[in-house]
Amino acid sequence: MIDNKSQKRHGRISIAAGLAAAIGLLVLISVGAVLVIGAWLAQKNTFSLLSTNADISINASINRIKQHLKPSENQAQFIARRIANGDIDPSDKKSFAVFLAGALAATPQIDAVIYFDTQLRSFSVGQNRSTEQTVQNSADHSQDLLIRRNMKRAATGKFWGPPIWREQYKSTYLNFTYPVKREGKLVGAIVSVVSVQKLSHFVGDGKLVQAGQRFILYGRDHVLAHPFLVNGARVQSDEHPLPRLDMVHDKILSAIWQQHGKYKVRLSLSGGTRGHSLDIGGQRYVFIYRELYEFGDKPLIVGAYFLASSIGEEVSRMKLALAIGLGALMLSLLAAIVVGRQIAKPITRISRASSRIGSLDISKIDKLSGSVFRELDDQSIAFNSMLAALRWFELYVPKKIVDILIQRGGIEDVVSDSKNITIMFTDIAGFTSAAENMRAPQVADLLNRHFALVAKSIADEDGIVDKFIGDAVMAFWGALQPQDDHAERACRAARAIAAALHEDNKTLRRQGKPPIHMRIGIHTGPATVGNIGSPDRLNYTVIGDTVNVGQRLEQLGKQLLPADAEVTILVSGTTRAELGDDFRPISHGVHKVKGHAEPIDVFQLKVE
Numbered sequence: 001m002i003d004n005k006s007q008k009r010h011g012r013i014s015i016a017a018g019l020a021a022a023i024g025l026l027v028l029i030s031v032g033a034v035l036v037i038g039a040w041l042a043q044k045n046t047f048s049l050l051s052t053n054a055d056i057s058i059n060a061s062i063n064r065i066k067q068h069l070k071p072s073e074n075q076a077q078f079i080a081r082r083i084a085n086g087d088i089d090p091s092d093k094k095s096f097a098v099f100l101a102g103a104l105a106a107t108p109q110i111d112a113v114i115y116f117d118t119q120l121r122s123f124s125v126g127q128n129r130s131t132e133q134t135v136q137n138s139a140d141h142s143q144d145l146l147i148r149r150n151m152k153r154a155a156t157g158k159f160w161g162p163p164i165w166r167e168q169y170k171s172t173y174l175n176f177t178y179p180v181k182r183e184g185k186l187v188g189a190i191v192s193v194v195s196v197q198k199l200s201h202f203v204g205d206g207k208l209v210q211a212g213q214r215f216i217l218y219g220r221d222h223v224l225a226h227p228f229l230v231n232g233a234r235v236q237s238d239e240h241p242l243p244r245l246d247m248v249h250d251k252i253l254s255a256i257w258q259q260h261g262k263y264k265v266r267l268s269l270s271g272g273t274r275g276h277s278l279d280i281g282g283q284r285y286v287f288i289y290r291e292l293y294e295f296g297d298k299p300l301i302v303g304a305y306f307l308a309s310s311i312g313e314e315v316s317r318m319k320l321a322l323a324i325g326l327g328a329l330m331l332s333l334l335a336a337i338v339v340g341r342q343i344a345k346p347i348t349r350i351s352r353a354s355s356r357i358g359s360l361d362i363s364k365i366d367k368l369s370g371s372v373f374r375e376l377d378d379q380s381i382a383f384n385s386m387l388a389a390l391r392w393f394e395l396y397v398p399k400k401i402v403d404i405l406i407q408r409g410g411i412e413d414v415v416s417d418s419k420n421i422t423i424m425f426t427d428i429a430g431f432t433s434a435a436e437n438m439r440a441p442q443v444a445d446l447l448n449r450h451f452a453l454v455a456k457s458i459a460d461e462d463g464i465v466d467k468f469i470g471d472a473v474m475a476f477w478g479a480l481q482p483q484d485d486h487a488e489r490a491c492r493a494a495r496a497i498a499a500a501l502h503e504d505n506k507t508l509r510r511q512g513k514p515p516i517h518m519r520i521g522i523h524t525g526p527a528t529v530g531n532i533g534s535p536d537r538l539n540y541t542v543i544g545d546t547v548n549v550g551q552r553l554e555q556l557g558k559q560l561l562p563a564d565a566e567v568t569i570l571v572s573g574t575t576r577a578e579l580g581d582d583f584r585p586i587s588h589g590v591h592k593v594k595g596h597a598e599p600i601d602v603f604q605l606k607v608e
Contacts (some may be wrong), residue, residue, distance in 0.1 A: 051267040054288045058273050061214060061302050062292060064202055069174070069295055071107040072192040073158070076178040079103060079113065080190045083180050090115050090123060090188065093138075100125035101134040111173065112193040118186065120147055126193075154179040154189040160296040163196060163218060165241035172196040172241045174295070196242070199225035212306030215253055217289075219298035223248050252305055255280050256287055277308060284308040421478040421542060422490040422524045422575060423550035424463070426454055426497065429517040429563070431471040447471060450516060453504060457496035461489040466541050472554075476542050479529040487524045487578030491571065491605055494520045498567040498607040505566065519561075519568050521554030522605070524575040545596060552593035556602065560588050566607075573601025 079100070082088045090096050100113050104127050112126030120141040128135050141147040150161060158178045165172050173193045180188040203214040203225045216225035222242040223229065228249055235247045245254045261279035265286055269275055275288040289303025367384045428450065435443050451473065455465050458475045462483065466474045475493075478486035497520065505515035525546035533539045549572060557568040576585055585603035592599045 051269055054267055054275065055270055055273055057212075057304060058288060058290050058302060059271070061203070061304070062290065065199070065216070065292070065300070065302060066294075068109050068199065068202060069176075069194060071109050072174075072176045072194050073178070075103050075107050075110060075113070076176055076190045076192040077158070079115075080178045080180045083115070083188065083190070084182055090117070093123060093136075096123065097125055097134075097136050104134060109194060109198065110192050111195050114191040114193065115180075115188060116141070116147065116151060116191065117188045118151070120144070120151060150177055150191075151186075151189060153177070155186045160294075162296060162298075163224070163241040165236050165238050167238070172236055196224060197230060200227060200229040203227060212304040213250070213252070214304040215250075217245075217301035217303075218242055218296070220257060220301065221245060223253070224300060226250065226253070252280055252285055256305070417529055418526050418544075419479055419529045420525065421476050421527050421529065421546065422486045422522060422578075423527070423542065423547050424458070424473075424475045424477075424490050424494065425521045425551045425554040426473045426475075427519050427554050428471040429519055429558075434514070435471075446516075449504070450501075453500040454497050457493050457500055460496060461493040463489060463493055474547075474551075476527075479527075479542055480540075485578075487522075487575045488580060488583070490522050490524075491569075491575070491579060491583055494522060494569045494605060495608055498569065501567055502607075515566070517564070517566055519554050519557035519570075521550050521552070521557065521570050522575050523550040523553055523572040524578055525549065525572075548595045549593060549600065552595065553602065556591060556593060560591075560602065561604065569605040569607065571603050571605050573603070576601065576603045 079088075082099075083090060088096060088099050096115070100115075103113060104110055104125060108127075110127075112124055114122050114124040116122050122137075122139050122141055124137045124139075126135045126137070146164075153159060154177050158176070161175045161177060163172050163174055173195055175194075176192050178190045178192075179186055180190060199216060203216060213227070215223065218224040221244055223245060224242060226248050229243070235243050245256070248254070255278060258278065263277045263279075263284075265275045265277050265288075267275060267288075269288065271290065273288060273290045275286060277284050277286045284307070285305050286308050287303060287305045289301050291299040292302055293299050369380065438446070447468075450471075451468060454473050458465055458473075461477070463475045463477050464480060466476055468474075475490075477483055477489050483489060497518075501516060501518060508515050523546055527542040527544040527546040529542050530540065532541050532543065553570045553572060557570050560570065561568040570588070571579075571585055579585070583605060585605045588602045588604055590599045591602050
């Protein structure tokens with residue numbers, strides 16, 4: 001015959017067998033070398049991936065720049081050829097203006113298109129961004145040396161000119177010139193103009209690059225596009241159409257070419273992309289960039305910078321793989337220790353859980369999981385059985401009382417004594433009649449719901465629920481521990497109960513159920529406090545005339561206050577004397593209560 005204990009032990013191993021298995025574990029440690037190889041491969045793959053991402057980011061930025069500037073070239077070439085072929089006559093200003101306006105509508109990247117003839121007279125159509133209308137303009141530039149040079153250069157072919165500042169527009173422009181020739185002779189030139197600020201809008205678009213700050217430099221020393229230049233730069237002029245690196249208020253970008261604190265990056269960049277890292281302000285920044293020679297005499301340096309720590313996650317994973325490989329080589333020496341710690345873990349959990357039991361944190365204790373070791377598994381099963389019993393115990397014994405009594409010492413140290421306390425009684429009005437028409441589960445449901453909100457309000461004011469008596473609750477303050485304001489705590493709890501009941505009644509009405517009405521009585525006075533009961537079962541409670549008066553005050557509410565009141569709260573004169581100005585109860589005179597020799601002053605506590 002196999003007993004339950006034998007069945008429970010089936011499939012478990014002893015600690016001795018587990019320690020023996022640790023010896024076999026040492027043999028398996030040799031596979032740690034494989035992890036080292038894996039870490040090396042992970043390092044290679046990680047930096048390869050970072051390099052690919054850097055190249056993709058730069059390529060994406062260059063593609064966007066080309067998408068922004070190439071239409072200027074294409075449109076200028078298209079207009080110039082139409083003029084050269086005689087399809088459109090620049091001297092017919094009205095038709096020419098309509099033609100140029102249509103060209104601008106098709107290429108919103110372009111701010112203006114200008115036609116220059118060989119006498120350096122211009123006719124232009126530009127886009128007015130504020131009114132979304134085109135603007136025409138004619139001018140004579142025969143005295144403009146820059147225009148003269150550009151027209152002379154146009155005879156040799158198309159070109160992107162250097163950035164130009166225009167004071168009337170408070171903006172810097174890039175311009176592309178395409179010659180208009182007939183039978184090999186220059187008859188004019190088309191110039192398409194693009195605002196630099198639009199490029200700053202582009203590099204400030206956070207959707208295109210996930211991390212870092214993008215930029216475009218014109219040569220090495222001037223900034224063509226940067227998010228800080230979206231609204232222009234105050235330092236620009238005819239002589240300096242673009243701000244220098246140190247004028248854009250970006251201390252990181254301004255340090256891009258410094259040699260101090262410069263390091264190579266460990267990324268394998270391709271396609272002409274280069275990079276380096278710099279230590280700036282105690283942090284390391286990585287710069288990646290590529291030179292673009294298609295849009296001017298000086299290269300556009302298209303790039304981005306970001307904190308080196310932003311790529312730390314990938315590098316951390318690589319380092320983790322390497323650490324695992326190195327750790328595998330060490331496990332042969334530490335295997336016995338590791339196994340011993342694994343054995344100790346269940347014992348540690350039991351120790352921690354037991355200490356929580358001592359402080360009555362039973363609801364926060366999780367059941368212990370089983371163990372592959374037979375002895376520890378038996379221990380977990382026994383502990384879980386004890387925990388289940390204690391959880392039932394917790395439901396029937398006020399935790400706060402037991403907790404404070406434990407701190408005081410043994411049962412013999414808890415001596416009954418007379419203390420000045422505040423007692424509260426609550427009762428549901430008309431409950432007996434209402435319960436006659438309800439089934440037992442409905443009655444229990446209603447009471448549990450009601451007691452939950454009453455008990456919470458009492459606990460929030462550090463009161464003790466002594467007992468539930470039918471549909472009534474008895475609670476007290478000032479008995480277990482010093483509470484100089486115990487009367488005020490009780491009255492605040494009564495108001496909180498009234499507020500909670502009011503909200504609960506709203507829910508009951510919405511559900512088509514009758515609302516609950518209740519009475520509360522509060523009295524302050526001396527009472528005997530201590531352990532009351534038989535040797536094998538004690539109840540820490542309060543007894544005496546003060547308790548009786550508190551209950552009578554609750555019952556007095558039937559006579560003094562309207563029957564349809566949602567909550568009535570009566571307090572005694574002794575309680576009133578302990579209250580501050582915030583309460584201001586209303587006097588209901590002097591009344592004789594059953595079981596008390598002298599009449600008492602009665603006050604009604606208003607519900608806020």
